[in-house]
């Protein structure tokens with residue numbers, strides 16, 4: 001009983017009388033989004049097994065494809081690596097972007113979102129914050145692929161600058177594409193649905209592209225499909241950046257699809273997020 | 278209808294259906310600022326739906342509600358600036374530490390990083406969570422989680438705090454701690470809307486209680502008024518042998534023609550009397566039938582009995598099946 005009244009006093013001491021709290025808080029777009037970005041980073045910190053996926057898969061693909069196909073496709077693994085690595089970067093970021101939908105779906109079904117949605121928080125902040133966290137994930141996984149590549153003999157013409165520009169372009173692309181997964185995350189009933197549907201979209205997008213093989217060897221109809229695949233456009237842009245031959249037009253092509261997707265999906269995602277559940 | 282902005286909550290005719298089945302069917306509420314208001318009702322009564330409507334998470338199908346004078350549908354932002362919600366299911370982030378949860382909420386409520394950290398430490402100390410501050414919430418016990426959940430709602434002290442079943446599933450000690458916290462919040466001037474399935478809890482904490490059943494409010498008043506509205510004299514018997522309860526009930530029903538309430542304790546039954554002079558004949562008849570009572574008491578009804586009298590079914594069906602069928606038989 002004594003312990004109880006002590007706790008009552010302790011609580012009294014930290015609860016400000018309702019009238020003295022000053023002006024009640026308002027939503028702040030930037031600060032709220034950054035706060036949610038911080039939360040996303042904390043989650044990555046507490047769930048390193050997620051990073052495991054992000055790290056192991058790209059390492060595996062880079063090493064496996066280079067030595068498996070290198071000699072057959074390009075004469076030597078070393079030559080093939082110069083061609084493959086930009087593609088693997090894109091593949092890695094694409095695969096990582098599924099997590100956007102996965103984490104949002106896990107998150108939104110929890111009681112804490114009732115708290116957030118009953119607070120004076122900028123409405124899109126949880127989604128924007130999640131994307132900030134995803135950017136960190138994209139950057140980590142890209143850097144790992146680049147590091148592995150460099151260790152295996154990848155030598156881009158445009159050096160460090162080329163790598164940095166590539167990372168920036170990848171991040172922009174992934175943030176645009178990520179809205180598809182955001183919507184998937186908001187619509188799907190369970191996180192595993194997000195994963196299943198996500199792979200269904202990602203598999204053809206990544207494999208029917210120019211990531212692994214020069215489309216010149218493909219039949220004409222397939223070349224046509226591969227040619228308009230946004231993934232191919234991005235891979236080409238990154239190859240050109242690494243080679244130092246990139247044009248503004250090429251970057252524009254690469255960013256067209258994510259820009260369109262974002263334009264369509266952002267308002268839709270905000271509507272879905274705002275609806276009651 | 279005029280909006281009284283001195284009220285913390287003013288709701289009129291709130292209704293909400295989910296896929297055609299009504300969860301709330303016209304709820305009116307008046308909650309004075311600075312009071313503790315209890316929504317009392319069994320599972321599925323519509324308590325959470327009411328809270329979610331008032332906290333701007335759901336839109337009413339009909340009716341309207343004002344929080345401190347602001348319309349929940351037309352001015353949700355203004356409402357959100359003044360309320361906090363501790364939901365029925367953990368409204369803290371299980372993956373984060375207790376401390377990071379509080380810092381995050383501080384940031385979202387406009388604190389600077391440094392102020393948010395100071396505030397988090399202060400709250401963790403006061404809510405007896407300092408030792409667990411750096412552990413992920415998923416490692417917390419039920420009581421710790423609840424305390425953190427309430428602390429999270431007062432990072433900035435709101436004008437109105439919603440607590441949805443704050444002690445469901447807690448052990449008696451943790452429940453006592455939560456009660457002290459709620460009292461402390463009310464002492465500081467915060468209005469608290471609390472939902473509960475526990476009659477004792479509403480009785481202990483609330484200044485006024487609304488009894489919710491199947492989406493409507495079936496009674497409203499102070500705990501004393503509610504008890505008085507049912508009648509003053511209740512005879513409560515504790516039998517020596519729980520196995521004799523059915524026989525005792527049949528005997529009393531036969532004698533008074535009134536419903537007998539079987540309490541959660543298998544040996545206890547209670548019946549409403551129209552006057553204390555009805556008590557002796559019952560005891561007499563029981564003695565002649567060989568039914569032995571260890572204890573009997575004549576007094577004002579408990580909220581449990583109030584609920585039974587108001588709804589015709591028990592609030593917390595301990596042996597719900599037999600009770601329901603017994604009721605049917607004697608109606």
Ligand SMILES: Nc1ncnc2c1ncn2[C@@H]1O[C@H](COP(=O)(O)OP(=O)(O)O)[C@@H](O)[C@H]1O
Pocket residue numbers: 277295296299300318319320321322323324325326327
């Ligand atoms: N999101 C929902 N979808 C469908 N039915 C719901 C939903 N929320 C509540 N209900 C239904 O509405 C009724 C009232 O539920 P609720 O407000 O949660 O009751 P309480 O909190 O008093 O236990 C119940 O029958 C419940 O099944």
Ligand SMILES: [Mg+2]
Pocket residue numbers: 321324325326365441442
């Ligand atoms: Mg409920």
